[in-house]
Amino acid sequence: MKPADFATEVHNDWCPGCGDFGILRTIQMALAELRMEPHRVTIVSGIGCSAKTIHYVKTYGVHTLHGRALPYATGVKLANPQLKVLCLSGDGDGLGIGGGHFVNAGRRNLDMLYVIHDNGVYGLTKGQAAPTLKLGVQTKSLAHPNINDAVNPIWLALAAGATWVGRGYSYDIKHLVSLLKQGIEHKGYAFLDVLQPCPTYNDINTKEWYGGEDRKETNSGRPLPRVYKLEDEGFDPVVHEPSELEKKATQALEKALEWGDRIPIGVFFKSEHVPTFEERIMQRVPTYMDNPPALQAIAGPNGEPRTDLTRLIQRMTFKGA
């Protein structure tokens, strides 16, 4: 399989240089490298520039409502857990209007990957401040410096209970493909924050800023990138034993505080010690995975209802004498 197998002919109307291109390309690469059959994959998105991604990917694509990508994706996955489900949001989409769903998705640990395109602004509505824009920052179209502080998506994901938490950078394609693949293959709810410069409205956190073009080494003249990889510094995000939870969560929180001169990307946290939602359902409904809601035959060949309510109705019946 090639990335091109996951491409559609739909005209792409993102701004030139948009960080979303990197995310689109890496999704196509990750799906190809994982040899996913396109029809077995459903990608669900919310509203905004990020949400248009699904139209450019040749898998089932569900472009939904502002902030609601997660519950739509959850419904798809729960009704047919045999599908591979990816969910995409912008930061305003996923952390502002959709913030409640962000928290509750963590409580479930359903087996899917949630990606937030994180650029600090509401692009499609012309550059208002989004939930990941820092306090006091004034991007191009703001009348005043940002009066709200930023939410930390990594902290929030950890607090909510995500069992795989990562951050990528949309201009580091190879690294982002690897993160997407890990997130897709993680058994449980994986959250990936992708730093994705908006070239039109965020003139502060630009590609050049992330790349450190403004702080070149005096001798060589080489830029000093702000983004660095956790794995390059020997960071081990994996909770190997349940007893390590506190240590691993704490180090993830510490790393997630870094911003400015050093911005970590990579895997912050990974635990496979929390039962998935699917496993929890199987405690109640043992046949759930083999015969999930979407795949049950509810009618005979002539539409005869196959659900037999006799047992239930007997409990509600007064028999005749």
Add this chain to the structure above:
Amino acid sequence: MSPAIHVNDLSWLIGGPQGSGVDSSANVFARACAAGGLNVFGKREFYSNIMGEHSYFALRAHTNLVRSHIDAVNVLATFEAETVFRHARAVTDDGAIVYDPALAKTRLSDIPTIEKRLAADLKTYLISHGVGETIGDLLAAAKQRGVALVPIPFKDLLDQIADEFQIDQLSKISRVVNMLAVGASFGLLGFDFAMMRASLEEVFRAKAKIVNMNAAGAQKAYDLARSLVPDFRYRLQTVARKEPRLFLTGSQATALGKLYGGMRFQTYYPITPASDESEFLEENEILDLNGHGLVPEAGGKEKGASMLVVQTEDEIAAVTMATGAALTGARSATATSGPGFSLMMEGIGWASINEVPLVITLYQRAGPSTGMPTRHEQGDLRFALHAGHGESPRIVLASGDFEECIRDGFLAFNYAERYQMPVIHLVDKALANSYATIAPPDLSDLRIERGALAFGNNGYSKENPYKRFDLGNGPVSPRALLGQEETIFWNTGDEHDELGHITEDPGLRNAMMEKRFAKLDLASREIPDDVKMAYFGPKDAGTVIVSWGSTKGALLDALDRLWAEGAKIGYLHLRLINPFPVDTVRKFLAKAKRRIGVEMNFGAQLAGVVREHTGIEMTHFILKYNGRPMSNTELYDALRSVLGGKAEKRTVLTRGA
């Protein structure tokens, strides 16, 4: 002249603070009656409160089918003061009040939970009868009217039970007082005590000591009441009955219809009164299958059937999650009430523009805003018709009784899938919380119809791709399911092209709008008349009632009396509100000189819809919006007044505690 004896025609009421076991006592009473072959109809009224506020059950027991409640109470069963104050005046002159004599000195002003308006009203009543403001005074006034007083010394009886069963603390068995009140009621009525014992066994299954204790107490109260009023004018007698009868609530009926219709996924966020249905479904997630249409080997190999009920973080998640599930092919629904439905608007629009078969069961309650969460109203008809921005086709079905709840619960999925749009199934609080015995409905005519489906072997290719919103073959495009081979499609909340990608092309926009609305025309042509409506009464009636929803029971019970008196009056009961059955409604109303809109809302919403579609106006309205369902007796009075030419154009009903 000796007073009339009423056999098997009873209105019984029990009340008490919420959380004190009133639910179980009403359940035991109703089940005992049903076990004895009687038919029952029970109405539940309660405050939005966990513990302490007044709740009550009004129950009718009759040899024949009962479909509604009446205002009058023949036996008032109480074990505390508030219920006496609230309901004593509703007891008929030939009725009885079971009460605790230890409370005789309790004053009206001792009860903080009685609203000021009611307290003032009661005071006026007591003053006008020249008595004081205690329970004893109120009961004396009742006695003057002929009401039989049945003092049951609850504490003494509890003491005896505690001795007998070696219970060290009375507080551990305080709930037995409920069953003492039930036992006393049956003693008065001379009903076979074995029925009560059987009922206790059913309700407290597998807890033999609790059954025995309650039965022993109830028997003492039974004997005492019987000896106090040996010649009570109301009697209950067992009726021999060959046919089985279902005993259920409206929420259970709706759930059964949905399950039978193949629902496999339901979401909900806790809300009164809708949650009852989802909780019932949660308890019954594992399903049985029959072998219909399958060779036995195939049936034998099949893995177990089940449904998934998901409690979501809010109603936005509930509607969107159910929609996601519907895209995979699972028959999916969500159930909610007014405030939750308000949050679902955007999701309904999305399901409509993407032609997703989604069912929303809307349990109406008194609004607006939080309104009266536990009280009844039919206030959401207009809302259901128009919910959401823009113009989005949907089907709106409204059930009027338990059998319609079952059928509409089933049919909603057929219509959702055949016409690929949301179906809003309107139920209401009165239906949801009422319970009754009904003849098991014959559902053998029901068939599951999944509408046009696209499967992977239709020869789709790169050159000839599957088009989810194909404009080439009529308004209904074959629906593919997420995960199928060769039918990849896209959805978007934006206007879309045939593949499902965003478009703002004016021509495509027109084509898609027209396609979506043409499905409503198709539904209007295909859905049979007997689903759209029911007409009761003489065909050439000069007066025709138009109504919908749970007023059906009270209307039919009131009409039985009016028809018996020779009144020429008909009743058009509408079930399919959208697409509106214009021609049939016009046909039934065109010749009627008097047209009465009967609805549980302020604005006569259905009457407005009728006028919008047919140009026909109601000449009279009978409306109610105080949160309590219409009784058949107040409806009877109001209809008589209209028939007699004495009614104003608009009558507002106000009864109910």
